[in-house]
Amino acid sequence: MILAQREYKLQDVIAFAKTDGKFGGLSNMAPGYNLFVNEINIQSSEILYQACRFPLFPHIQEELIRTQNPMDSKSVSRKYATLTRQDWDIVRFRIMRWCLEVKLIQNFPKFSELLLSTGDKPIVEYSTKDSLWGAIPQSKEILVGVNALGRLLMELRAKIQTGALIQASVIYPLDIPAFLLFNNKISEVHNDDYFIHDLDEIYAY
Numbered sequence: 001m002i003l004a005q006r007e008y009k010l011q012d013v014i015a016f017a018k019t020d021g022k023f024g025g026l027s028n029m030a031p032g033y034n035l036f037v038n039e040i041n042i043q044s045s046e047i048l049y050q051a052c053r054f055p056l057f058p059h060i061q062e063e064l065i066r067t068q069n070p071m072d073s074k075s076v077s078r079k080y081a082t083l084t085r086q087d088w089d090i091v092r093f094r095i096m097r098w099c100l101e102v103k104l105i106q107n108f109p110k111f112s113e114l115l116l117s118t119g120d121k122p123i124v125e126y127s128t129k130d131s132l133w134g135a136i137p138q139s140k141e142i143l144v145g146v147n148a149l150g151r152l153l154m155e156l157r158a159k160i161q162t163g164a165l166i167q168a169s170v171i172y173p174l175d176i177p178a179f180l181l182f183n184n185k186i187s188e189v190h191n192d193d194y195f196i197h198d199l200d201e202i203y204a205y
């Protein structure tokens with residue numbers, strides 16, 4: 001991803017800041033978009049993304065997933081920040097794209113409808129402090145930031161619009177070192193995957 005800042009006119013964009021409201025589901029923090037990866041139930045794309053920071057530390061992944069709360073998972077991540085995978089800055093945008101694709105195919109009717117309802121407008125995560133994943137106000141009318149999340153969401157929207165990603169899709173694991181969940185390689189994700197194991201079961205295997 002190109003990390004160039006962009007400027008957006010607030011009146012021309014679909015901006016989301018919180019998980020409520022018409023476009024709140026675009027946030028990684030939004031409830032109601034459960035994910036299933038390696039048969040593990042993960043409460044939100046934010047928690048999945050944070051779990052991917054710590055592939056060599058299953059106990060951290062467990063703590064993250066057990067929070068069942070994206071903001072709490074960010075606090076857990078901060079606590080263990082020094083254990084973040086060393087190539088995180090290189091791989092994290094690919095990982096976020098993958099998380100969003102998983103969110104889409106496993107919540108296709110709701111999430112695709114939401115994405116398509118944004119039309120062709122720029123999608124922007126409105127933030128007061130994060131100009132990497134979102135864009136921050138420079139004045140009452142102008143937002144400035146890399147808006148990486150908004151750009152990935154627009155990319156996803158385009159894949160739906162062109163039919164490149166449809167409900168029956170499979171999302172393949174990323175070809176990066178140590179793409180692991182609980183010491184297992186992350187496998188293909190399907191739209192009809194479903195929760196089998198709770199966290200107390202996983203260590204029994």
Ligand SMILES: Nc1nc(O)c(N)c(N[C@@H]2O[C@H](COP(=O)(O)O)[C@@H](O)[C@H]2O)n1
Pocket residue numbers: 028029046077125130133134149
């Ligand atoms: N609500 C909220 N608080 C923050 O402090 C944030 N940085 C964000 N942005 C979202 O956080 C995710 C990125 O996390 P990292 O900063 O890479 O750990 C991503 O989902 C952003 O949309 N939101």
